[in-house]
Amino acid sequence: MDLTSEVVMRQIDLLKGRVLFINAPTDDLLSQFTDDITASIWCWNFNDYQYFQSQQSKVHFGVEFPEGEFDQAVIFVPKSKELLNYLLHNVASHLSAGSSIFLVGEKKGGVERAAKQMQPYGKTLKIDSARHCQMWQTHLEKTITPKPLSEWVQQYTVDTPNGELTICALPGVFSQNRLDVGTATLLPYLSKVTSGKIADFGCGAGVISAYLAKLNPKNRIFAMDVDAFALTSTQMTFEQNQLEPEQLEIKAVTGIQDAPLFLHAIVSNPPFHQGIQTDYNASENLCKTSRRHLKSGGELWIVANRFLNYPTLIEQNFGQCTIKADQQGFKVLFASTQKNIKE
Incomplete structure (x- = not known):
């Protein structure tokens, strides 16, 4: 107990x-x-x-x-x-x-x-x-008047090559007040992500999901997180930026094993905390097993702390891992499945 x-x-x-x-x-x-x-x-x-x-x-x-x-x-x-x-x-x-x-x-x-x-x-x-x-x-000395959920949201703006995004973040959501360094390092590479069905694993306040949707209106984004506050924040971010609701599917998950199959890409600034405890299981499983959720030629894009051993894990499971960037303590990692000649 x-x-x-x-x-x-x-x-x-x-x-x-x-x-x-x-x-x-x-x-x-x-x-x-x-x-x-x-x-x-x-x-x-x-x-x-x-x-x-x-x-x-x-x-x-x-x-x-x-x-x-x-x-x-x-x-x-x-x-x-x-x-x-x-x-x-x-x-x-x-x-x-x-x-x-x-x-x-x-x-x-x-x-x-x-x-x-x-x-x-x-x-x-x-x-x-x-x-x-x-x-x-x-x-409790007296009952107080409830405040609507919208009054608990914090907003900040993110500049992108495709224009400004307004991010909505509820209490407790990762990087509630400003863009975190890891996601900022990854953003310039999102324009290189293949289009189609894309999973944003550990979506947080929806920065990556919203930018991918803004980049290409044909992208279908699966915003996945274990945290209901993150999922609701991502929904709010989409609405705030007037992105097409048909582009977004919110999905509560226990891990990458709950992701759809035959994805064109998985993009993630993976989580490594459960409450106050450090927990790398979800992000390590992402490196080890995400390949089975990608279609032939599908892509994995991850940003992670430089000290983490993710490149080795990805290489063991994809056969290769390319370091696209290494700056400010973070690495942007890329891998893809082998293209099927018949496709």
């Missing part, structure tokens, strides 16, 4: 009624509860969603607050301060005055900093500290 779940179990007597667990770890916490707790889950990580579905839990996947009424909420601290603000505001606008909001997290994950974000909603007290974790409680 996750350390944060162990701390929740130490305070199980404080939980009662319809309890919403937000960003909960994928363990057996819910199976430990007695009948006086009716548990629901709100998550935005597609891997987490599939886990809770397999446990027959009542789970909601998405960026919006789940439907229904709740007596209490337990928030497991996310990595992003902005995302926690969004969660707290949503909880405070849906629970009744006097309800308890609990916050639990690891000390190294910033739980003490996070607890300060609860203070505007009511008196906040630390109720437990164990297993290098803390649990805090706030009694």
Whole structure:
């Protein structure tokens, strides 16, 4: 059981009624509860969603607050301060005055900093500290008015050879305030990507997807991410730039194995974080197995930190890997499948 779940179990007597667990770890916490707790889950990580579905839990996947009424909420601290603000505001606008909001997290994950974000909603007290974790409680002083999702979006512009793009990013999405260096390094090469069915793996706020769609109106973009906030941001980016909705297909995935087959290209600034933890599995699997999702002559374009061993992984699986750029700590990598003579 996750350390944060162990701390929740130490305070199980404080939980009662319809309890919403937000960003909960994928363990057996819910199976430990007695009948006086009716548990629901709100998550935005597609891997987490599939886990809770397999446990027959009542789970909601998405960026919006789940439907229904709740007596209490337990928030497991996310990595992003902005995302926690969004969660707290949503909880405070849906629970009744006097309800308890609990916050639990690891000390190294910033739980003490996070607890300060609860203070505007009511008196906040630390109720437990164990297993290098803390649990805090706030009694909601008053219900507040919900804010529409559009008010949580941050926008910034990206200059491209084909004109300016306005990027829309929701709380918690990678590089929410500005274009990241890796994607900036890759952008000049997107005009070289073959046209057709293209997957943007780890789409984030939709910079790559939107630019590929802007480059060629015949491109069909599959924007793939594990994170519902990223997928919704990409959708918003397309709408903001008045790109054709028929060009875009939003797809929640657990990894590259969920990508369509017979793609003309896969383009990625691959993710390497799960919450506060570094996790290279998704990006390494992309290097190892993306070939099976490409048609003959299909292309793989990746930008990655210079120190990562992706060129070797790609070469082992494609037979070759070309380094198109090596600058500012990032490499742009290219590989293609062998062209079938019959095509």
